[in-house]
Amino acid sequence: MNEWIVFLLLLLAPVVSSIPIALAYKSKGWTEKLPYLSVFGIFVSVVMSLYIFFVFPENQQYTYAWIPELGINFVFMCDYLSRYMGVITAVIAFFIAVYGLDYMKGDYRPSWYWFFFNLFTASMLLVVYSDNLFLLFVGWEGLGAASWGLIGHWFRDDDEITYVGMPKRKVGPLELSWPPSFGGWRAISTIRFGDVPMFLAIAAIWVLAGNLNISEIEWGVLFGTIGTAGTVILLLCILMGLFTKSAQVPFSEWLMTAMTGPTTVSALLHSATMVAAGAFVFIKLTWYIEPWHLHGVSGLEPVYIVVLFVGLLSGLYGALSGSGMLERKVLLASSTMSSIGLMFAAAAASFWVGHFAVLVAFWYMAVHAFAKASLFLVSGHLIHATHSRFLCGGLEFGKRIKPAFIVTFVATTFLVGMPPFTAYWVKSGMDEVMEHLVHDLGFLPLILLILTSLVYAGIMAKFLSLNFIKGEKPHHEHLEGGGLMKLGYSMMVSVLFVLIYLIFKSDETAEFVHAGYAPVSFAVGFAVLIAYVVALYKPQISALSKIGTFFNDRMYLPFANDYILPKTGFFVSHIVQEYGNRGIDGLFNTKVIPGLFGGISKGIRAIQTGYLSRYINIVLGLVMIVLILAAIGGVGL
Template sequence: MIWLILLLSPIVFSIPTVLAWYLRKSNLSYSAVIGLFISLLASVQIYRMPEGFYTIEWLPSLGISFVFVVDYLSRLMGILTTFIAFLIGLYSLEYMKHDYRLGWYWFFFNTFTASMLLVVYSDNLFGLLIGWEGLGLASWALIGHWFRDDDELSYVGVIGRKVWKLKMFWSPSFAGWRAISTIRIGDMPMFFAIAVIFALAGNLNISAIHWHHIFAKLGLVGATALMLMLLMGPFTKSAQLPFSEWLMTAMTGPTTVSALLHSATMVAAGAYLFMRLSWYIEPWHVHELETAYAFILVLGLASSLYGAVVALGCRERKVLLASSTLSSLGIMFAITALSYWVGKIAIIVAFWYLIVHALAKATLFLVAGHLIHATHDRFLCGDIDLAKRLKLAFVATIVATLCLSGIPPFTAYWVKSEMDELIHHITHEFGLAPLVTFVIIALAYSAFLAKFLSLNFLKGRRVELHLHREILMPSAYILMCATLIPLAFVVASKYGKAGAETTSIAVGLLVSIAYVVALIKPTHESRLGAVLGDRLYLMALNDLIVPKVGWFLAKLSYYFDKAIDLFSHYVMPEMFEELSKAVRRIQTGILTDYLKVVIGFVFAMMLIAGWFEWRF
């Protein structure tokens, strides 16, 4: 009953909202929020349950059942998901109050949450895939929620702007299509990898699969290929390079969707799944996975560095936060990949960073939504007058940016200090490159968070405010960011030793300096800044290169098809027609003519045999 309440209550309680919207009777949005609250209570109850596996038989003859797991990761992740979803739901009651698709919004918002919970608690890969696909469907529905493309505030980029052949603005309908099409690229290899695992193991329960045996049987090349195919789904869902562009254009959706997508669902699902797989695969005991985990480490650091430097140049509120999410996700992948060399501690550290990031990023997105409502502008803008009139938003932004940037002694500092210690352990394998990259990312991360604070509340351009006396919106993000304060004591108790190290203090001091400098001087007009703001033109891969290659292959296929058609319908019939005519000419009915043919054939064979004897 607990599992049913957890997974079904968000969807079931959204149905009255859908019906009321469809029948145009009244606004029953609170019903959907009640469903989210019930799921929160169920996740708290699950947290109190003993660790173990709970099975609902479905197709036992095929080894397919709904198997739910209660362990270190799922306990905390379940509460995190439902807590954030519930607060964003409260926020949405005011933010989406006058929307023209409330039934659509709430149904898919709650489906989004339920799908993520299925991913969080599923031990069986088949059950997990159901939630995985639900996330993809809901993301398409919510990112393209404002499908009419009739509101400038719902776009990403400057409408009408072009760079060479690149269109530098994206509508909600296009962004929704881009999200689901990009994700599908990674889902297909993932499905095939799961099929291979089932064929080799005869089981789909993550905790019960003999991973060591499978990888040993496949060898280095096979194990690397299988692991990377399995992780293509997480790579695309978590927007790792080169699949990052969908995450930026996904900002066309309502800000509440962005907050949920970037904190506790969707993009977090990819990183969380990699953590869960590594938890049970135990790569530190599987020598065949060294190449795969080294690749993930490099990919994660590269994605994180890209997201961090791009955020430095971003001028749109939500796109800047999206770039920062990409940077954080890259760090989660990279630190989890360290588990091959340092053990399970790397997974735990990456997971705690996921928690800190989720709460802080959800806060910042909700603040951004409030600012967009108040300023009617999606670009960074606002001065000290705005800070005075939106005091709660100002305070929440200060707390969230300090707690996420890695400034001592705030929340993320302790987690990042432990990350620094773990990266030190692999210097004999990779040299200083990972450590230097991590420090550069930390400095850039602190700088763009300070930029977000400064250009929205201190040194941005003055704008006219449209305040509506919201109550639920500021209450939601204040409560969200308030959890970061006690969380700082929790992580400090875990990683206080690492935070007291001289190197950690030195990096924390550098991060603090970067934060203050960016706070004082948040912008720097240069060609480089403009290029970073245009995300290094990586969208050319999606908008120019891939379509060009696709059209070339389509044309090649078209001409190949025409060639087959020509050969099959014209060349071959003509050949047979001519052959038939030649045969008919021979068939005269005169014996001497047949004798001439036989003698000619024999003579030809003798000539061929003689040539072979002379040649060889």
């Protein structure tokens, strides 16, 4: 098969297959049938991604002309990262789509949902396979647009179950409760804030390096040309895009209120697209920048230190916030933020540790994607079954919804890093990476990682416990149906077994297994197990309820988003309106300039008295003066 057909099908099948349902938005009959076509479009992408994985040679670049004069082309790269990530993205999107056939049944605007869902998938695939930064940015913006559409999907804000936050909870002037429309707005406004500097950075790379293909840019030469300050500014501009997209502190707020979207959206957003995109692009850039070879380039180390600590702090912040949360999806959201933080941190550690740290970050992303997607899908089923977005459901309920119970158990144990389950081996690699940093950066990174891992284990156990074992009895129980939903999360979680097989089998991950047998890793794994069991047994500690509320309020970070920033903006616009505008209006529209033009214009017309003698005086006078001046000048020149 021609390569270009593969890429065309991979990227266009999801979009094209969702156009019919988008066009048929008025017909109830068609919008009930056409979702199957949309899901089929994603299935085509799955097949193509697998075809690329098994048939295409590794590290092969495919270029198709777009605007060759400007170095902007359709350039796809089939390297280690994109081959795996492409399959992960497509498969996860497909499982979620199958689940969505059940979950979104009877929704009030399926056309909107399926179009943006498929656009979301295609955009992420574009980000994954693009080697050209401009092309990547097209996918990147597609993610932004689709996320806005999906988070605000239930734009009518008419169902409290779609909200995020405690109803009527007020802290100071701020109500900590957000409807879907606000959630969509918070997402797009935060992301745009980072996209603009990122776009400028891409433009700067284009000007400075003359090439936009990530794998071809001479990064070392580029950084050398622009010096320390240039390197720092350039990379920070890119990181603004990545941090906002990946919801790292202090840009994490949008991710929490993104839970106002349908659960399928949350699942996709958190596993293989959107937040993962930021971390993935950082991993991809680091993969080709190879900072471990560029220790002579000044400016690179401070940037990697920033990323390391932003990642670790986001990790801890997310885990701690999650520990106080009572909403199913928001708890998972803050745990995602935590995991993504660890991915950033591990990838950043590659500056000191080398290539291995990037692999750790990437494999953690893979494991996290399937586990987290499973948990989200379960929590969507639970919301349907209990009509509540809050953690609830005792053992009795758990027994009646066994598939969800089992999947949650598997996903949490496989994700937190307890021996001998999947994430344990990857996390062991991460422990080893942070241990390496002791020499350069002290114990702080390792301590932050271990703390995060323990709290993380606790919140995952809490999720399991309060939903299936020790939670309150739900007010409603609706357990019928949901076959496709069960199928969706069961397929999703089963991939975790495939991953553990791959970790043991693959050459690249042999070091993970080796790290898993190290005493430090085992000790951390054991501590994680203890934390998990304790939290399972005691998911809520009433003595700590105050601090729990503080964590549940996300340490008052919403104030920055919803109060300080808007108030500052309103203040500035007020000043501009009251003083600036009046001045500008007076200058341009009402007084100064119109008056000036009016006056001069009347002056010009005042010459026209109609008397020939006057005109002759003027013209002859001017001619004589000019001729005399010319005569004098002519002699003088």
